[in-house]
Amino acid sequence: MNEPDRPAAWSPSSWRGRPIRQQPAYRDQAAVERALARVKELPPLVAPGEVDALRRHLADAAAGRAFLLQGGDCAERFQDCSKEPIEAKLKILLQMSLVLTFSARLPVIRVARMAGQYAKPRSADTELVDGIELPSYRGDHVHRIEATPEAREPDPERLVEAWLRSAATLNYVRALLDGGFADLHEPQHWKLHFVRSDAHRVRYEALVERILDALDFVESTGVRSEVFSTVELFSSHEGLILAYEEAATRGLEDGGRTRYYNLGAHMLWVGDRTRALDGAHVEYFRGIENPIGVKVGPSMAPEELVSLLGVLEPDDRPGRVTLITRLGAGQVASALPPLVEAVRATGRTVVWSCDPMHGNGIKTASGIKTRDLRAIHEELSQTFDAHERLGTVFGGVHLELTGEDVTECVGGPQELSEEDLARSYETFCDPRLNYAQSLEIAFLLARRLEARRRCHTP
Ligand code: PEP
Numbered sequence: 001m002n003e004p005d006r007p008a009a010w011s012p013s014s015w016r017g018r019p020i021r022q023q024p025a026y027r028d029q030a031a032v033e034r035a036l037a038r039v040k041e042l043p044p045l046v047a048p049g050e051v052d053a054l055r056r057h058l059a060d061a062a063a064g065r066a067f068l069l070q071g072g073d074c075a076e077r078f079q080d081c082s083k084e085p086i087e088a089k090l091k092i093l094l095q096m097s098l099v100l101t102f103s104a105r106l107p108v109i110r111v112a113r114m115a116g117q118y119a120k121p122r123s124a125d126t127e128l129v130d131g132i133e134l135p136s137y138r139g140d141h142v143h144r145i146e147a148t149p150e151a152r153e154p155d156p157e158r159l160v161e162a163w164l165r166s167a168a169t170l171n172y173v174r175a176l177l178d179g180g181f182a183d184l185h186e187p188q189h190w191k192l193h194f195v196r197s198d199a200h201r202v203r204y205e206a207l208v209e210r211i212l213d214a215l216d217f218v219e220s221t222g223v224r225s226e227v228f229s230t231v232e233l234f235s236s237h238e239g240l241i242l243a244y245e246e247a248a249t250r251g252l253e254d255g256g257r258t259r260y261y262n263l264g265a266h267m268l269w270v271g272d273r274t275r276a277l278d279g280a281h282v283e284y285f286r287g288i289e290n291p292i293g294v295k296v297g298p299s300m301a302p303e304e305l306v307s308l309l310g311v312l313e314p315d316d317r318p319g320r321v322t323l324i325t326r327l328g329a330g331q332v333a334s335a336l337p338p339l340v341e342a343v344r345a346t347g348r349t350v351v352w353s354c355d356p357m358h359g360n361g362i363k364t365a366s367g368i369k370t371r372d373l374r375a376i377h378e379e380l381s382q383t384f385d386a387h388e389r390l391g392t393v394f395g396g397v398h399l400e401l402t403g404e405d406v407t408e409c410v411g412g413p414q415e416l417s418e419e420d421l422a423r424s425y426e427t428f429c430d431p432r433l434n435y436a437q438s439l440e441i442a443f444l445l446a447r448r449l450e451a452r453r454r455c456h457t458p
């Protein structure tokens with residue numbers, strides 16, 4: 001693949017000269033500019049020091065000294081900017097991270113798909129709803145989901161609304177973490193009764209008991225505040241609507257040069273549909289200081305991935321790039337090794353993460369989008385196997401999950417069937433793991449991480 005000409009000069013708006021995909025078609029550009037001017041005036045959501053800290057943590061994940069847990073909704077909804085959904089998501093992420101830390105004996109880097117995950121790429125510009133052709137739903141960032149032409153009209157005011165709701169979400173998350181999120185300490189807050197299989201339930205309960213016991217011991221030594229006040233949680237979303245991301249970008253003078261940070265989130269990722277080498281998204285992503293993720297789907301050729309890394313991170317700073325493979329359970333064994341080998345041959349340092357969700361989407365006979373837990377397990381297991389064989393570090397996972405008891409994915413500890421999907425199917429976009437399914441994935445990862453630790457410690 002030929003590397004397109006790329007001027008050395010980057011600016012927060014240099015993407016504007018490039019071919020762009022997946023943008024809303026606003027009718028009133030002046031209204032868009034007014035909304036973006038307001039976003040620019042509002043205070044940042046995150047601080048540059050936090051962004052730098054996340055990059056250092058991710059450098060540890062690349063080296064096998066930490067593990068990345070990234071997760072949250074496929075499409076965050078404006079209505080989820082309220083107390084219970086935020087608490088539920090925070091709780092499941094923290095519980096999963098405790099299970100992982102305990103088993104892997106590694107720090108877990110928690111990155112929520114939250115506080116800004118409001119915009120979605122779509123495979124078609126329009127969709128048929130009850131026989132009417134409408135603009136496809138591109139997320140609450142853009143318009144409302146209701147199936148009417150008025151609701152689907154892109155509304156520039158939502159650019160400001162997204163910023164404000166992200167701020168409110170992050171504010172409450174920070175308050176809960178500051179307060180120690182005491183819920184975690186009580187066994188009754190670990191809802192394990194959902195596990196149908198007795199053998200699994202007994203094993204999970206024993207593990208949780210050991211975790212709570214370890215926490216109790218640490219606290220009895222008087223370092224409780226230490227343990228919980230240092231819990232960090234970072235925010236992330238797909239950097240999709242570039243005019244919004246540009247407005248979130250602030251320059252910081254640093255010894256005669258300007259560093260640009262996107263202060264709308266700690267981490268951003270570029271999606272599998274917008275990662276074109278000569279496209280606008282890659283142009284924007286290459287210039288920001290933030291750690292970035294790159295979704296790597298089955299259409300990515302190894303040499304293309306190498307070129308992409310050369311453009312996105314010529315300096316090869318550890319922790320800057322996380323490659324999120326989402327190949328699908330059926331393809332991972334054949335597609336992952338050539339990608340890993342090509343990157344390894346460049347000598348570059350990346351975090352290898354796996355998104356076992358987006359390559360495993362299926363539709364039921366009645367047309368409902370779902371995912372089967374068995375395929376998700378399978379992709380994760382095979383990704384572990386592949387990295388183990390190649391001697392590279394499997395450094396993290398990227399999941400679509402919610403802390404609530406929805407029924408969107410089939411299988412898992414409650415053995416949800418296709419018939420169960422109708423009960424509580426809430427997602428505005430892709431199906432998410434519910435609380436029980438998320439915890440089960442954490443137990444599965446814990447088993448593999450513990451085995452890896454034992455195999456590496458003499
Ligand atoms: C997503 O993460 O919701 C998504 C759209 O993923 P991908 O870009 O990997 O398809």
Ligand code: CO
Binds near residue numbers: 074075358400429
């Ligand atoms: Co998704």
